[in-house]
Amino acid sequence: MSGQKIPVWAPVCVKLLQGPVYAGDSAWPLLSSWKSDVQNYFAVIGVSVVVSDEDGYAFLSQSDDAVEDNGGTDVPLCGSGEETVAVPRLVKKYPLSPEVSLLCVLLREELDTFDASGNQSAVLRMKESEIKDRLAAFVKDKNDQLKFYNKLDSYLSQLVNLTFLREVSDAAVTSSGGREFEVRRIIRAKINPEFLKLFKAKLQQESGHE
Numbered sequence: 001m002s003g004q005k006i007p008v009w010a011p012v013c014v015k016l017l018q019g020p021v022y023a024g025d026s027a028w029p030l031l032s033s034w035k036s037d038v039q040n041y042f043a044v045i046g047v048s049v050v051v052s053d054e055d056g057y058a059f060l061s062q063s064d065d066a067v068e069d070n071g072g073t074d075v076p077l078c079g080s081g082e083e084t085v086a087v088p089r090l091v092k093k094y095p096l097s098p099e100v101s102l103l104c105v106l107l108r109e110e111l112d113t114f115d116a117s118g119n120q121s122a123v124l125r126m127k128e129s130e131i132k133d134r135l136a137a138f139v140k141d142k143n144d145q146l147k148f149y150n151k152l153d154s155y156l157s158q159l160v161n162l163t164f165l166r167e168v169s170d171a172a173v174t175s176s177g178g179r180e181f182e183v184r185r186i187i188r189a190k191i192n193p194e195f196l197k198l199f200k201a202k203l204q205q206e207s208g209h210e
Contacts, residue, residue, distance in 0.1 A: 009033075009037050016038070016042075016058065017060070020163050021057070028056070035051060047090055060091050061091060062090060099148060102138055103156070104187060104191045105191065106135065107159075111188060127180045127181075128180070
């Protein structure tokens, strides 16, 4: 509408629609100042804004508790009282391959161990060679390890695209022939305890260990 005033926090909403927002991003100060307004804006269409001030990230989420199956399409129900309105899913779900899921579990556990040692305020960085070393504890068979290593570069790039990892640009790392990554704490919100439990149970079953 011509002449309609755009709220000052509108850029934050656009950024969130594009993906997670992190501390250090240009939109983060706006989000911190106008968090309630941004959350109320999305709440009208049944979308939550998950904000972790401690870990410095925010992202959009839709609950599966109020989802209607509409011919295979998830449709959350929004409304008040007896009236509800079907709203198409805004926050897309991206299925993870078993290999990428395994990497997520590995990185989540590394982050938990890192924080438990008193490093909550620090940044966890891991080199590709370190990630390979950790994988050996999950993938015992040497042939399976080799297959995993051959595609590890692609799997790590997928996690960068998902913003679970941030590739660190460092001349020293590049010259050593390896890649180095920051493990972002949003992975803890995305890979929750229930996911960890189910994945580990499946891993044990496939390995023949009950």
